[in-house]
Amino acid sequence: MLDTIVRLEAERAGPLWEKALTDVVSVVVADESSGFSKIREEMTERIRRFVGLTAHQEPVDIHLSEATREHLRETLRLFVATQPGRHAVPFNRLSTGTLNLLVFALLTYIAELKGESSVIFAMEEPGIALPPHAQRRLVDFVTRRMGQAIVTSHSPYVIDKFDPAQIVVLGRDEDGTLSSSPVVLPQGFKAKRFSTNRRQFAEAVLARAVLVVEGSTEADLVPVIADVLEQDPSVVDYVHPDLAGVSVFNAGGDHAVPAFAPLFKSLDKRVYGIHDTPTKPLSEDVVAKADDFALYRVIDYKRVEDLLVAEVPAEVQRRFLSVAGERSDYPVQCGWLRQDMDDAEVAQLVRSVLMKHKGSGYAALLVSQCTNRRELPASIVEFLLEVNADLYPPTGVVQDSPATGDGEVSGEPE
Known part of the structure; x- marks a missing residue:
């Protein structure tokens, strides 16, 4: 890339390689401050014994000679000093992420020399080894400056920078056949709802399946419950959602849960929904959207806190209060666990702390x-096990709409 940059710059600024070669040849290697100076003097004295030398001040000297353009290409190294260090190091000693950005920076230089509007920028997995802020900056630069960009990525931070119309979800079936699904917001799906859930959406389009839950509390519960199920030897053939490729999506309210079913089903994903009993009944159009769930459950509690207090055993609740009481943010106004509390009092305290x-x-x-x-909340456990059975049906059982393989996203700005 550096050679390409030099060649393109030479077309505008003149012979760069020739000037570099001249400068290299003129470098003084054996000056008075160099250890080479003593070597040169000793060599001159010994050579003079057998060879007639001229009266030149330095008849024997050391030079960088016979250097060619190919020598420079082989030995030229880019040195870079990055924060927080002070010293420049050869580019190949930089971290993997910094190297990726360095390559990208040089490519943008070449693109500018060629004319940005005529450049098609194709990038595969630009987010590898890069922190989120660097991924966003990279994508922003490309989409704003280049004539066209085609990106494949598994990073939600990259996908988040593209609008739905610019995204295509790629997948393979069991036979290896590649398929693609454009992201089309269903009719009546408000753009604001998408914009406020961009990061979650970006992760969901990469998933094999999506579990839509009511709120942040439920979104936090699912992976923890899955951890316990995975470690319990009595639970056979259970696959953790992270391993199964299931993304947990926080809809932000019980009435909002069904709205996402048509969206994710349109992306050829298995989509599941669960929420508590709404205070106000769901409207007919919201109920109709729930038909797109592969599995849908309305649990028989008004709040998830009520479910936990009712279905988690008292001994677990006592362990929780002991651990929670040691936290700096424990709500002291709720009171503390006492040894003389009966189970009903413990449950009331747990509910107060959770709320x-x-x-x-x-x-x-x-x-x-x-x-x-046995100690987990049964309502959620049963649903997760049903989701697991739907994703991994017994041999010979065919799903109505097979889940796609690992998702990859291709983004192309208009």
Whole structure:
């Protein structure tokens, strides 16, 4: 790339390689401050014994000579000093992510020399080894400056920078056949709803399946419950959602859960939905959207906190209160666990603590105290096991709409 840049610049600024060769030849190697100086003097004295030398001040000297353009190409190295260090190092000693950005930077230089509007920029997995902020900056630069860009990525931070109309979801079936699905927002799906869920959406389009839940508390609970199920030897053939490729999507409310079913089903993904009993009944059009769920469950509780208090055993609740009481953010106004409390009093205290710190991870902390399936909230466990059975049906059972393989996204700005 550096050679290409030099060649393109030479077309505008003149012979760069020739000037570099002249400068290299004129470099003084054996000056007075160099150890080569003593070597040169000793060599001159010994050679003079057998060879007639001229009266030149330095008849024997050391030079960088016979250098060619190919020598420069082979030895030319880019040195880069990055923060927070002070010293420049050869480019090949930089980290993998910095190297990726360095290559990208040189490519943009070439693109500018060629004329940005005429460049088609194709990038495969630009997010590898890069932090989120670097991924966003890279994509922003390409989409704003280049004539056209084609990107394949598994990074939600990259996908997040593209609008739905610019995204195509790629997948393969069991026979290896490649398929693609454009992202088309269903009729009546508000653009604002998409924009407020861009990051979640970006992760969901990469998933094999999507589990839509009501809120952040439920989104925190699912992976913790899955962790316990995975570690319980009595639960046979259970696959953790992370391994199964299931993305948990926070809809932001019970009435919003069914709205996402048509969207994810249109991307050829298995989509599941679960939420508590709404205070206000769902409208007919919302209920109709729920038909696109492969599995849909309305649990028989008004709040997830009520479910946890009712279905998590008292001994687990006591362990939770002991652990929670040691946290700096424990709501002291709710009171503390006492040894003389009966189970009903413990349940009331747990509910008070969960409600006081709703959405702050306390519900997940409660469930993390469970050690096996028996101690987990049965309503959620049963649903997760049904989802698992739907994703991994017994041999010979065919799903109505097979889940796609690992998702990859191709983005192309208009």
